[in-house]
Amino acid sequence: MSDIGLVSVFEDRPDGRVTHVQIDGAGQVTGFNGHVDLGTGIETALSQIVAEELDLPLGDVAMVLGDTACTPDQGPTIASETIQVAAVPLRKAAAQLRNYLAGEGARRLNAPADGVELRGGTVVWKDTQVTYAALVAGKDVAMRLDPEMPVKDPKDYRIVGQAAGRVDLPSKATGDFAYIQDLKVAGMVHGHVVRPPYAGRDSGDFIGRSLVSFDEAAVAQMPGFLAVVREGDFLAVVAETAHQAQRIAEALPVSWRMPPPAPDLSDLKHALKAAPSTPRALDRTGDFDAAIGECGIRLERSYVWPYHLHGSIGPSCAVADWQDGRPVVWSGTQNPHMLRGDLATLTGLDPEAIEIRRLQAAGCYGRNCADDVCGDALILARAMGCPVRVQLTRAQETLWEPKGAAQLMEVSGGIAGTGDLHAYALDTWYPSNRGPNLSLLLTGRISPEPRPSDMGDRTTVPPYRVPNKKITVHDMAPMVRAAWMRGVSALPNTFAHESFMDELAHEAGEDPVAFRLRHLDDPRAADLVRRTAAEAGWEERTGPRFRREGRMAYGQGFAYATYVHGTFPGTAAAAAAWVCDVTVDTLTGEVTLTRVFVGQDQGLVINPDGVRAQIHGNVMQTASRTLHEEVAFEEITPAPQSWATYPIQTFDRLPEIRTMLIERPDEPALGVGESAAVPAAAAIANAIFDATGVRLREAPFQRPRPARFRRHRPRGELHRLGAVDPDEHGLAGLPFAFADELLVRARRAPPVDQPRLVEGLGRAVLPEFLAGAGTAAAMRAEEHVGGQMLGIRQERRQRLGDVMRVPAQVGCALRHAATSVAASSRAASHSL
Amino acid sequence: MSPLSLSFTLNGQAVMAGADRHRVFLDLLRDELGLNGPKYGCGMAQCGACSVLVDGKPARACVLRAARVEGREVVTLEGLAEGGKLHPVQQAFVEKQAAQCGYCLNGMVISAVALLRANPRPGRDEIREGMRDNLCRCGTHQEIIEAVERAAELLAEAGEGAHV
Ligand code: FES
Ligand code: FES
Numbered sequence: 001m002s003d004i005g006l007v008s009v010f011e012d013r014p015d016g017r018v019t020h021v022q023i024d025g026a027g028q029v030t031g032f033n034g035h036v037d038l039g040t041g042i043e044t045a046l047s048q049i050v051a052e053e054l055d056l057p058l059g060d061v062a063m064v065l066g067d068t069a070c071t072p073d074q075g076p077t078i079a080s081e082t083i084q085v086a087a088v089p090l091r092k093a094a095a096q097l098r099n100y101l102a103g104e105g106a107r108r109l110n111a112p113a114d115g116v117e118l119r120g121g122t123v124v125w126k127d128t129q130v131t132y133a134a135l136v137a138g139k140d141v142a143m144r145l146d147p148e149m150p151v152k153d154p155k156d157y158r159i160v161g162q163a164a165g166r167v168d169l170p171s172k173a174t175g176d177f178a179y180i181q182d183l184k185v186a187g188m189v190h191g192h193v194v195r196p197p198y199a200g201r202d203s204g205d206f207i208g209r210s211l212v213s214f215d216e217a218a219v220a221q222m223p224g225f226l227a228v229v230r231e232g233d234f235l236a237v238v239a240e241t242a243h244q245a246q247r248i249a250e251a252l253p254v255s256w257r258m259p260p261p262a263p264d265l266s267d268l269k270h271a272l273k274a275a276p277s278t279p280r281a282l283d284r285t286g287d288f289d290a291a292i293g294e295c296g297i298r299l300e301r302s303y304v305w306p307y308h309l310h311g312s313i314g315p316s317c318a319v320a321d322w323q324d325g326r327p328v329v330w331s332g333t334q335n336p337h338m339l340r341g342d343l344a345t346l347t348g349l350d351p352e353a354i355e356i357r358r359l360q361a362a363g364c365y366g367r368n369c370a371d372d373v374c375g376d377a378l379i380l381a382r383a384m385g386c387p388v389r390v391q392l393t394r395a396q397e398t399l400w401e402p403k404g405a406a407q408l409m410e411v412s413g414g415i416a417g418t419g420d421l422h423a424y425a426l427d428t429w430y431p432s433n434r435g436p437n438l439s440l441l442l443t444g445r446i447s448p449e450p451r452p453s454d455m456g457d458r459t460t461v462p463p464y465r466v467p468n469k470k471i472t473v474h475d476m477a478p479m480v481r482a483a484w485m486r487g488v489s490a491l492p493n494t495f496a497h498e499s500f501m502d503e504l505a506h507e508a509g510e511d512p513v514a515f516r517l518r519h520l521d522d523p524r525a526a527d528l529v530r531r532t533a534a535e536a537g538w539e540e541r542t543g544p545r546f547r548r549e550g551r552m553a554y555g556q557g558f559a560y561a562t563y564v565h566g567t568f569p570g571t572a573a574a575a576a577a578w579v580c581d582v583t584v585d586t587l588t589g590e591v592t593l594t595r596v597f598v599g600q601d602q603g604l605v606i607n608p609d610g611v612r613a614q615i616h617g618n619v620m621q622t623a624s625r626t627l628h629e630e631v632a633f634e635e636i637t638p639a640p641q642s643w644a645t646y647p648i649q650t651f652d653r654l655p656e657i658r659t660m661l662i663e664r665p666d667e668p669a670l671g672v673g674e675s676a677a678v679p680a681a682a683a684i685a686n687a688i689f690d691a692t693g694v695r696l697r698e699a700p701f702q703r704p705r706p707a708r709f710r711r712h713r714p715r716g717e718l719h720r721l722g723a724v725d726p727d728e729h730g731l732a733g734l735p736f737a738f739a740d741e742l743l744v745r746a747r748r749a750p751p752v753d754q755p756r757l758v759e760g761l762g763r764a765v766l767p768e769f770l771a772g773a774g775t776a777a778a779m780r781a782e783e784h785v786g787g788q789m790l791g792i793r794q795e796r797r798q799r800l801g802d803v804m805r806v807p808a809q810v811g812c813a814l815r816h817a818a819t820s821v822a823a824s825s826r827a828a829s830h831s832l
Numbered sequence: 833m834s835p836l837s838l839s840f841t842l843n844g845q846a847v848m849a850g851a852d853r854h855r856v857f858l859d860l861l862r863d864e865l866g867l868n869g870p871k872y873g874c875g876m877a878q879c880g881a882c883s884v885l886v887d888g889k890p891a892r893a894c895v896l897r898a899a900r901v902e903g904r905e906v907v908t909l910e911g912l913a914e915g916g917k918l919h920p921v922q923q924a925f926v927e928k929q930a931a932q933c934g935y936c937l938n939g940m941v942i943s944a945v946a947l948l949r950a951n952p953r954p955g956r957d958e959i960r961e962g963m964r965d966n967l968c969r970c971g972t973h974q975e976i977i978e979a980v981e982r983a984a985e986l987l988a989e990a991g992e993g994a995h996v
Contacts, residue, residue, distance in 0.1 A: 176910075177868075179868075311969045362873075363935065363969060617971035618971065644876070644878060651960040
């Protein structure tokens with residue numbers, strides 16, 4: 001490249017020299033950042049920042065994100081900190097490059113250095129001009145980053161702050177864009193992993209030590225077979241095509257030791273408190289213990305948050321090429337540099353010897369299986385000596401992804417005689433860690449001991465003025481595999497804070513917004529709360545209003561949070577406030593979110609369209625999590641294996657969403673990837689309270705009903721979609737519920753037809769039932785353990801039946817509250 | 833499981849391909865015919881990421897057996913643009929920025945094309961209903977609905993039947 005010229009700005013960091021930005025002799029500008037685009041449009045926003053400093057059209061800037069060979073280690077792309085933290089050196093480097101180009105241009109044009117103007121890729125003085133490309137041609141200059149480099153005054157911004165179309169969208173719309181799932185590397189073969197029966201678990205003696213045997217000879221003649229690779233409990237088949245690899249993997253006879261039952265998570269509150277944890281004292285302002293005794297109004301409440309799936313629409317995929325011990329791994333990871341460390345541990349190689357090339361994947365919203373599958377591919381690439389691609393199935397991704405963790409919050413607090421919030425204690429339990437790479441656990445490279453982490457402390461301190469505080473996080477290891485998910489622990493913690501504030505306001509007989517404002521010292525936060533309430537049409541009240549029309553009840557709720565991320569005391573990202581409207585069907589308990597207004601203060605706005613898109617996404621996703629989503633568990637593993645048993649947001653649930661971005665061009669840009677999610681649960685709970693007088697302190701507010709999804713489509717629909725032909729196997733007319741019958745028929749079929757039959761049935765008829773043992777391999781495993789798994793499945797089916805009979809939680813709570821509601825709405829809204 | 837030889841039209845071109853009779857059409861498209869538009873999302877006809885048009889009707893390629901497309905006309909995301917010009921539905925999705933990660937985009941665009949062919953002027957509720965079996969985890973629903981509305985306008989401007 002340098003024969004055509006190259007000018008770059010670099011920085012020497014502890015982990016080596018990295019370039020932040022460069023321009024070549026053709027005028028092409030490239031920025032480098034260690035963070036990656038998780039589908040949030042960060043590539044566009046970073047390009048805007050570079051283009052702004054250099055006065056270039058947006059299209060002239062390319063970004064390289066997350067390649068370990070050429071981007072700085074800026075930590076994982078989490079906590080919405082790309083714009084806030086990782087973009088800072090990038091902006092300075094671009095400003096430095098601009099400075100250089102201005103100086104060179106002035107010399108070339110015989111102009112005074114401060115007289116030239118930069119515009120559209122040229123340096124201009126009076127009526128003369130020279131292009132950046134001409135200035136760079138033939139040069140080879142590398143400048144050290146000057147941390148003091150002044151950057152452009154936001155007043156002069158022309159690109160930052162303007163709505164910019166996503167740079168990657170047109171090629172995505174035509175199918176030209178290559179996601180990690182689309183990557184083809186020359187000479188690549190395909191691996192299909194066979195995971196152990198302890199799906200979604202990451203600690204205990206059995207991890208890495210449960211594989212008894214497998215029968216390679218039984219499958220070695222199948223078309224495309226190349227190898228079976230095993231290391232500890234890591235087991236995979238390699239074949240010429242992905243399709244062949246999957247068929248062989250499903251046919252491979254494997255016997256596993258039966259894993260011990262998972263912790264009983266049917267009563268989350270109890271399970272979370274019973275598991276080992278270590279209290280860590282956070283904010284201890286004043287003397288809570290004394291102060292709580294002085295409170296005239298005093299409440300103790302607990303709030304429970306369920307396990308969630310990240311639920312990427314595309315299962316994880318990776319390609320690895322061993323290259324004689326200098327491997328390249330193509331990955332959709334969220335944290336390329338961290339992954340490289342894990343892969344070094346896996347292979348014993350020096351991290352420097354491993355190169356991660358990052359490609360976009362389906363949105364991940366936190367840590368999914370993207371890193372695990374890189375370990376899988378690398379093990380196989382080493383064994384095969386050629387590039388190997390691994391893509392997980394939907395069931396593998398769903399079962400094994402580190403879940404968004406459950407959480408328990410206990411709050412105790414009160415109001416003194418003055419009417420002011422006087423004491424506040426929060427205890428929070430968050431059983432999650434950073435999700436150790438599965439390949440390290442399966443191969444036994446790292447021990448399967450429980451590993452606590454410190455991520456429960458996000459937004460643990462309420463944003464309000466309280467003289468006496470006692471905030472405690474109980475650090476604990478995961479009970480099932482769990483790692484960060486959008487909003488991390490801040491979302492459940494805020495569910496507690498903001499529900500509790502509402503409860504206190506009600507007890508104090510004050511309007512919930514006015515009560516908050518009275519305790520909000522930060523003028524920026526107060527401004528956000530005030531303006532959001534005003535713009536959204538907040539209706540003042542001092543208790544639930546029980547607005548009814550026939551059987552439908554209507555309510556409006558408020559919640560606000562400044563998302564504080566990073567280890568306590570943490571850093572603030574954008575602040576968001578919600579006003580939302582719900583409709584509650586008082587007969588069924590069904591809650592519909594009809595309208596959401598989000599006000600957000602993110603300082604300087606880089607790309608207003610991008611920010612609004614993030615707000616919309618946060619609203620849709622978090623409303624779904626709050627109202628409907630919960631991972632159920634079986635004796636051994638998580639229950640859901642497909643969208644049939646874990647329904648996510650759909651178009652018919654889209655509320656009307658309005659946004660208000662508060663403009664603060666002189667304030668630093670704050671991360672917006674998660675902030676609008678954080679107040680969601682409390683706002684919805686508060687709206688339900690306004691409608692019904694019922695307080696929901698346990699999410700989801702409506703338990704999922706697994707059987708309601710695709711399975712209930714009429715048979716003709718399956719035909720239309722081109723599913724398995726039921727006639728073909730004599731199954732026409734068989735009711736879906738006769739799952740056992742289906743399995744019996746599958747067993748009676750000639751062995752060679754079994755995998756196909758089971759898979760076909762699984763796809764067409766009863767996805768979540770058969771996926772439980774969805775393959776011939778699993779069926780054999782099941783026979784091996786004396787039918788234990790069948791027993792489990794039967795029991796599960798009964799439990800599914802139970803779930804279906806359990807009325808929605810709201811309905812249940814409504815019945816409890818029915819008397820007071822029916823008797824007199826006035827009486828119930830009294831304040832103490 | 834003897835290999836079948838299939839012939840069908842793919843994005844306007846005649847294609848001959850071999851596949852065993854149980855082969856899923858999505859695998860054939862992605863692995864053998866080199867297409868990237870249709871995506872693997874669930875393999876169970878639940879999410880729509882793999883959608884293609886078969887004789888103008890939306891089909892879920894992940895559960896469609898390859899044998900079923902014999903003699904049919906298949907159009908994928910790659911085949912919508914004509915002469916380097918985006919199909920009005922694609923154009924509307926770009927205009928309305930109707931994707932975050934975009935992994936669901938294939939299914940959304942294909943479903944929108946089919947929906948608008950069946951109902952050129954759908955109301956909001958009809959759009960919600962028509963798109964409801966396509967999943968998007970990023971929560972781009974609002975932008976997608978706006979894109980479908982915009983696409984209806986663009987198609988009307990372009991004149992009925994001018995596009996696939
Ligand atoms: S991949 Fe075909 S519908 Fe999900
Ligand atoms: S845009 Fe990511 S799944 Fe729809």
